[in-house]
Amino acid sequence: MERLVDPTIRAESAWRANSEKIAFAVMVAALIVAPFFAYPLFLMQALCFALFACAFNVLIGYVGLLSFGHALYFGWASYLAAHAAKVWGFTPELAILTGTFAAAALGLVAGSLAIRRQGIYFAMVTLALAQMMYFVALQAKFTGGEDGIQAVPRGKLFGLIDLTNVMTMYVVVVVIFLAGFVFIYRIIHSPFGEVLKAIRENEARAISLGYKTDRYKLLAFVLSATLAGVAGSTKAIVFQIASLTDVYWTMSGEVVLMTLVGGLGTIFGPVAGAFIIIAMQNYLNDLDQWVLVIQGVIFVACVLLFRRGIVGEIAHLLRIKL
Amino acid sequence: MFEIFGIPSQALFGQLLIGLINGSFYALLSLGLAVIFGMLNIINFTHGAQYMMGAFAAYLLLQHTGIGYWPALIVAPILVGITGMIVERTMLQWLYKLDHLYGLLLTFGLALIIEGVARNYYGSAGLPYTVPESLQGGRNLGFMFLPNYRAWVVVASLTICLGTWFVIERTRLGANLRAATENPTLVRAFGINVPRMITLTYGFGVALAAFAGVMAAPIYNVSPQMGAELIIVVFAVVVIGGMGSILGAIITGFGLGVIEGLTKVFFPEASNTVIFVIMAIVLLVRPAGLFGRRA
Numbered sequence: 001m002e003r004l005v006d007p008t009i010r011a012e013s014a015w016r017a018n019s020e021k022i023a024f025a026v027m028v029a030a031l032i033v034a035p036f037f038a039y040p041l042f043l044m045q046a047l048c049f050a051l052f053a054c055a056f057n058v059l060i061g062y063v064g065l066l067s068f069g070h071a072l073y074f075g076w077a078s079y080l081a082a083h084a085a086k087v088w089g090f091t092p093e094l095a096i097l098t099g100t101f102a103a104a105a106l107g108l109v110a111g112s113l114a115i116r117r118q119g120i121y122f123a124m125v126t127l128a129l130a131q132m133m134y135f136v137a138l139q140a141k142f143t144g145g146e147d148g149i150q151a152v153p154r155g156k157l158f159g160l161i162d163l164t165n166v167m168t169m170y171v172v173v174v175v176i177f178l179a180g181f182v183f184i185y186r187i188i189h190s191p192f193g194e195v196l197k198a199i200r201e202n203e204a205r206a207i208s209l210g211y212k213t214d215r216y217k218l219l220a221f222v223l224s225a226t227l228a229g230v231a232g233s234t235k236a237i238v239f240q241i242a243s244l245t246d247v248y249w250t251m252s253g254e255v256v257l258m259t260l261v262g263g264l265g266t267i268f269g270p271v272a273g274a275f276i277i278i279a280m281q282n283y284l285n286d287l288d289q290w291v292l293v294i295q296g297v298i299f300v301a302c303v304l305l306f307r308r309g310i311v312g313e314i315a316h317l318l319r320i321k322l
Numbered sequence: 323m324f325e326i327f328g329i330p331s332q333a334l335f336g337q338l339l340i341g342l343i344n345g346s347f348y349a350l351l352s353l354g355l356a357v358i359f360g361m362l363n364i365i366n367f368t369h370g371a372q373y374m375m376g377a378f379a380a381y382l383l384l385q386h387t388g389i390g391y392w393p394a395l396i397v398a399p400i401l402v403g404i405t406g407m408i409v410e411r412t413m414l415q416w417l418y419k420l421d422h423l424y425g426l427l428l429t430f431g432l433a434l435i436i437e438g439v440a441r442n443y444y445g446s447a448g449l450p451y452t453v454p455e456s457l458q459g460g461r462n463l464g465f466m467f468l469p470n471y472r473a474w475v476v477v478a479s480l481t482i483c484l485g486t487w488f489v490i491e492r493t494r495l496g497a498n499l500r501a502a503t504e505n506p507t508l509v510r511a512f513g514i515n516v517p518r519m520i521t522l523t524y525g526f527g528v529a530l531a532a533f534a535g536v537m538a539a540p541i542y543n544v545s546p547q548m549g550a551e552l553i554i555v556v557f558a559v560v561v562i563g564g565m566g567s568i569l570g571a572i573i574t575g576f577g578l579g580v581i582e583g584l585t586k587v588f589f590p591e592a593s594n595t596v597i598f599v600i601m602a603i604v605l606l607v608r609p610a611g612l613f614g615r616r617a
Contacts, residue, residue, distance in 0.1 A: 060423075064421075066423045066426065068426075113602055113605045113606070116605050116606075116609040117561070117605065117609060119422055119423075120359075120365045120422045120423070120426060121561055123365070123423070123426055124365065124557040124558070124560065124561050125561055125601070125605065127554055127557060128554060128555075128557055128558040128561065128598050128601055129598065129601075129602070131551075131554045131555075131558075131598065132595045132598035132599070132602075135594040135595050136595065138594075139591060139594075249550075249554060253430060253434070256427065256430075260427065289438070289441065289442045290438065290442065291438075292434050292435075292437060292438030292441065293434070293435050293438035293439055293442070295431075295434050295438075296431045296432065296433070296434030296435030296436075296438060297431070297435060298431070299427060299428065299430060299431025299432075299434065300413070300428055300431040300432060300435070302427075303417070303424050303427050303428040303431065304413060304416060304428070307420075307424070
């Protein structure tokens with residue numbers, strides 16, 4: 001029987017079946033050579049946002065829930081991580097854990113409120129809760145108000161490895177990003193992930209099959225908030241600052257934009273989207289004032305013209321999964 | 323001068339009035355959102371930007387053509403409403419068959435564009451717009467001083483709100499509109515041009531936002547970001563009230579404005595967050611909203 005199959009077809013289908021693994025290998029290789037071609041600080045910024053966008057994508061892409069307040073977990077995690085590192089003198093890994101834990105707790109509270117409403121109301125509730133916590137951050141003492149928390153020490157990883165060296169920091173960020181990315185990949189391809197997709201496609205049917213969809217939605221929400229927290233905490237350590245920008249609604253909009261540009265519901269889309277948007281912000285710095293307008297135009301163009309996003313379009317053209 | 327709960331009456335009634343004013347804007351804006359949502363099934367994120375456009379239209383009309391407050395109150399909403407109808411025809415109409423979320427994302431993008439353009443030309447600082455001469459000054463009510471313009475804002479917005487309620491709930495036009503919301507295909511079979519109705523409804527909702535913007539111009543400064551944070555509060559108002567009922571939207575809007583004003587007197591630290599806290603409580607107690615039907 002084996003001989004009947006044309007070997008070229010078999011090679012092609014093997015390539016198609018493994019498209020995600022191949023793309024992952026390409027991404028890892030790119031991250032290894034990238035610091036020799038681009039500024040490591042730029043790459044680390046993009047990686048933090050890439051993880052943030054991937055976390056956001058778990059909800060919109062696989063459960064069909066649009067959270068318009070993800071800056072809440074990102075920003076508050078970065079405040080807590082910065083505070084832990086600066087005031088409590090935590091080592092960086094413990095500071096990141098502190099921020100992550102805070103994001104998980106906030107996600108649990110906000111998520112259990114938000115999943116009480118569906119569709120468009122869900123988006124409005126998450127946005128409103130995030131705005132509430134923005135005002136709390138504005139008024140709270142420990143966040144430093146308009147100044148934020150500045151001069152956060154990077155410290156020594158595990159008390160041993162000095163992170164003030166840019167390349168060491170870069171390696172740590174890459175490891176954190178890849179760990180988060182693989183974790184998300186595992187969630188999506190687990191039986192739990194299949195139930196999430198069933199909820200996205202037809203919640204009523206998932207309920208009739210006996211799934212307690214509210215619990216699945218809440219768990220997905222908490223996971224998403226937690227991973228956004230990892231991204232926010234890491235960013236605070238890398239850039240040694242936590243500020244109001246990261247909890248403001250514009251940040252929630254930016255992560256939506258990154259994911260939309262890359263492709264909702266694709267594994268690699270949010271990563272591509274984050275790199276594109278961050279690169280745009282860095283290289284179009286002279287157009288400072290126009291960034292808002294350009295972002296708006298990209299939003300409109302994505303919604304009207306290519307709803308699959310860049311990675312989604314490529315995957316569609318090549319008929320592969322990415 | 324007397325005191326209530328240890329607060330001078332002047333301060334208390336002053337904040338109550340500010341609460342009523344804010345409530346007027348919440349009511350007008352959430353009413354517009356509800357009308358648009360009913361017909362288009364889209365949450366209009368651009369609403370805040372269109373409110374800002376109304377204020378800017380009034381400002382520009384005065385600066386460049388010398389058209390004053392009273393004509394602007396009519397002209398600005400019509401102009402902004404027309405831009406809304408153009409947006410509906412060129413963009414929104416392609417999204418009706420898709421998930422609601424795309425409507426939210428598109429209108430969010432439009433809001434960024436409008437705010438960004440306004441910020442480029444007029445900076446972030448506010449531009450002053452003076453109160454029309456006929457409404458300057460105020461009267462002393464004995465327990466507080468009532469500026470004429472503020473009294474006018476509350477009365478005008480209440481009138482517009484109730485007028486909208488009357489048209490939608492009590493007239494033939496409103497009956498057609500409600501029928502088209504329930505079952506557009508059937509209403510079309512009766513020979514009513516539903517797509518045109520949708521365009522006009524969006525234009526009307528946008529005009530309401532612009533009307534609120536013109537009224538706000540003399541109270542707050544005219545600035546590019548005046549609508550951005552307001553719209554998030556209005557979203558919370560809409561979640562609390564539910565979008566099923568016009569009267570519900572009006573009551574919730576004014577009620578929350580007053581509660582916010584009172585919070586400013588008794589617990590000023592929480593005045594920014596009180597509406598969101600109420601939203602959280604309502605979600606726990608009555609998930610469908612105060613006036614909403616379970617979806």
